[in-house]
Amino acid sequence: MTFCLSACRQEAEPARPRVLVSTDIGGPDEDDFQSMGHLLMFNDLFDLEGLVSSPSFGGGSVRPILHLIDLYAEDFSGGGYRSSDSLKALVHQGVDRLAPAAGYRVSTDGSDWIVRCARKPDPRPLYVLVWGGLEDLAQALHDAPDIAGKLRVYWIGGPNKKFSPDAYSYIVSHFPDLHFIENNASYRGFIHNDRRESAFGRDFYEKHMKGTSALADDFVAHCGGIVRMGDTPSVLYMQNYREMDPENPGAEHWGGRFERMTHSSRRVFDRPLTVRDTVPVFSIVEMHLRGPVRPQDTGEACFTLHCLGQDWDGYYLGDGRYQVRYAPKAAGVVPYTIDGAVEQSGTFVVDNHWPGNPHPDDWTVGENWWTDVQDPDEFEDVHQGAQTVARWRDAALRVWADRCQNVK
Numbered sequence: 001m002t003f004c005l006s007a008c009r010q011e012a013e014p015a016r017p018r019v020l021v022s023t024d025i026g027g028p029d030e031d032d033f034q035s036m037g038h039l040l041m042f043n044d045l046f047d048l049e050g051l052v053s054s055p056s057f058g059g060g061s062v063r064p065i066l067h068l069i070d071l072y073a074e075d076f077s078g079g080g081y082r083s084s085d086s087l088k089a090l091v092h093q094g095v096d097r098l099a100p101a102a103g104y105r106v107s108t109d110g111s112d113w114i115v116r117c118a119r120k121p122d123p124r125p126l127y128v129l130v131w132g133g134l135e136d137l138a139q140a141l142h143d144a145p146d147i148a149g150k151l152r153v154y155w156i157g158g159p160n161k162k163f164s165p166d167a168y169s170y171i172v173s174h175f176p177d178l179h180f181i182e183n184n185a186s187y188r189g190f191i192h193n194d195r196r197e198s199a200f201g202r203d204f205y206e207k208h209m210k211g212t213s214a215l216a217d218d219f220v221a222h223c224g225g226i227v228r229m230g231d232t233p234s235v236l237y238m239q240n241y242r243e244m245d246p247e248n249p250g251a252e253h254w255g256g257r258f259e260r261m262t263h264s265s266r267r268v269f270d271r272p273l274t275v276r277d278t279v280p281v282f283s284i285v286e287m288h289l290r291g292p293v294r295p296q297d298t299g300e301a302c303f304t305l306h307c308l309g310q311d312w313d314g315y316y317l318g319d320g321r322y323q324v325r326y327a328p329k330a331a332g333v334v335p336y337t338i339d340g341a342v343e344q345s346g347t348f349v350v351d352n353h354w355p356g357n358p359h360p361d362d363w364t365v366g367e368n369w370w371t372d373v374q375d376p377d378e379f380e381d382v383h384q385g386a387q388t389v390a391r392w393r394d395a396a397l398r399v400w401a402d403r404c405q406n407v408k
Helices: 002-008 031-041 062-073 084-088 109-118 135-143 145-150 159-163 165-174 186-190 204-209 214-221 232-239 387-405
Strands: 018-023 047-053 091-093 126-130 151-156 179-183 258-260 266-269 278-280 284-290 301-307 310-318 321-326 332-340 344-351 369-372
Touching: 018 031, 018 109, 031 062, 031 214, 031 232, 031 387, 047 062, 047 109, 062 084, 062 091, 062 214, 091 109, 109 126, 109 135, 109 145, 126 232, 135 145, 135 165, 145 151, 151 232, 159 165, 165 284, 165 321, 179 232, 186 232, 186 387, 204 214, 204 387, 232 387, 284 344, 301 321
Parallel strands: 018 047, 018 126, 047 091, 126 151, 151 179, 179 369, 266 284, 278 344
Antiparallel strands: 258 369, 284 321, 301 310, 301 332, 310 321, 332 344
16 A cells, blocks of 8 residues: 555645746846746746836836736736736836945835735745846845845846946845855856857747737847847746756756855955956956045945946045945956046956955855856856856747747
8 A cells, every 4th residue: 555655646746936027127138128028928837926127227117017018918818827917016116226335225116025025924935036236136135134035036147247236245245145146147048149059040039929929029129039038047947947946056947057156256446456457257346445525425426437438336435435336247458437526547357257266355155145157168158157058048949939839
């Protein structure tokens, strides 16, 4: 009898993951539209709990999310798909600008929603997939530090880290034991590359999506209809939860395989930088300057860092001290100038090794902080860990193509 019971017992179906997405859709990167369309088409696989509009360098808005949900409503209903009204109830506006030096500012509807979801009496963790800046997540953790243990964060970093250095610095310095996947380069394995052998190339929309649904037809309006979707690996990481456990980032997933970090690279300078100064790619470069004593800090920017055609706000810390942070997204020689309440100019070098060798300025992180694998065989071109995503790209796109074709 014991043998029969053991042989006949069915393995329990894993619980669907709880997922909240923070997106900078409506900002400078159009690929968020593509990734949001993909997410909506697969929302039946998750317990989707939030769609928060968070900032990047150019801001974000709930309006595009609501528009895509309207398109979704034309063709998707039943069969486990959420109703459009229930999806719209999950949409919340987050902060509309980047964090100051402290890493947080004031609570928002979006950050409050993260707290509310994390505090639900549910034994399952809340997976927070961040496609843009970390501002609303940092605000939520500041306002409710008790939620840290319930969160599993998957962040598409890289350029978003460049745009969000102060919020990142707050999180890594105050919550080093957070369960955090910092995907700075692996996501590149999903972006279309003409040099990569693939069954799904530039004609993916024409062959597999065109005319299948209003939501699918919106795809071609963004990024020229070419598969960019740099944020989608975070969704793919969750998509195969039945076969690939999202609690183990070190295992294979459609959204990448990651390795534990012991330190997060940071370099602090109290002088102008020179070409003799080399920092790791994706590190936080923190520049401290001395200047005139000002009235009590207001939390507002008072000087500007100009670097590679973009500008970053700098802040007064008090007692004649000023600070600005920058996170380089690519290797190379980087000239910069600073003007406003203080002035400086210099040049530094960025190498292509993340997180680089340990340094006294680094932040120490716990055993649940993960990032792109350093194995040279898993690089694609200069992109660390990208092969861990690229190898699953065709499988993921094949499933999406089938879903598009079967909408009707």
